[in-house]
Amino acid sequence: MTPILGKLAEPIYDLMRIVVGLMFAFDGVTKLRAVFGAGNMEFSRFLAAGIVETVCGSLVVLGLFTSLAALVAAAEMAVAYLWIHLPTFTPILGRGKLAALYCVAFLYIAARGAGRFSLDKALWPAAKAA
Numbered sequence: 001m002t003p004i005l006g007k008l009a010e011p012i013y014d015l016m017r018i019v020v021g022l023m024f025a026f027d028g029v030t031k032l033r034a035v036f037g038a039g040n041m042e043f044s045r046f047l048a049a050g051i052v053e054t055v056c057g058s059l060v061v062l063g064l065f066t067s068l069a070a071l072v073a074a075a076e077m078a079v080a081y082l083w084i085h086l087p088t089f090t091p092i093l094g095r096g097k098l099a100a101l102y103c104v105a106f107l108y109i110a111a112r113g114a115g116r117f118s119l120d121k122a123l124w125p126a127a128k129a130a
Contacts, residue, residue: 014063014115020105021060024073028053052076060109063118067110074106 005012031050052072059069077099085096114120 010116013112014117016105017063017066017109017115017118018061020102020109021057023057024053024102024106025057025061028055028057049076049080060106063114063120064123066114066118066120070106070110074103074110077103077106 003009028050031046032054035044035047035050053076056069056073056076059065060073081096081099081103085099
């Protein structure tokens with residue numbers, strides 16, 4: 001069966017990459033605001049997660065070093081799921097659904113690349129960006 005939106009696959013992928021990256025960056029900024037707003041400047045897992053999410057999410061949105069940024073983001077979400085959410089044994093009770101979803105989405109982005117509308121494609125047109 002032919003996909004209904006098959007002709008729009010590239011722009012839809014770029015939209016997914018941008019939206020996932022934006023939501024991830026927003027989560028990171030929220031964590032950073034919580035750390036710095038509380039006056040707690042010590043380096044913690046929460047601060048590290050905020051930095052990784054803000055930087056990697058922004059890079060994925062821009063489509064710059066996309067595969068590497070997405071791979072780092074996927075690894076962070078896998079670690080977050082294992083350390084924080086897994087001890088409750090289910091994604092629902094441990095509230096790990098979003099971490100699992102981000103992990104898989106970023107793995108797909110890392111495997112697929114930046115896409116048509118990206119800085120990777122603009123800066124390195126000879127490289128495979130999609």
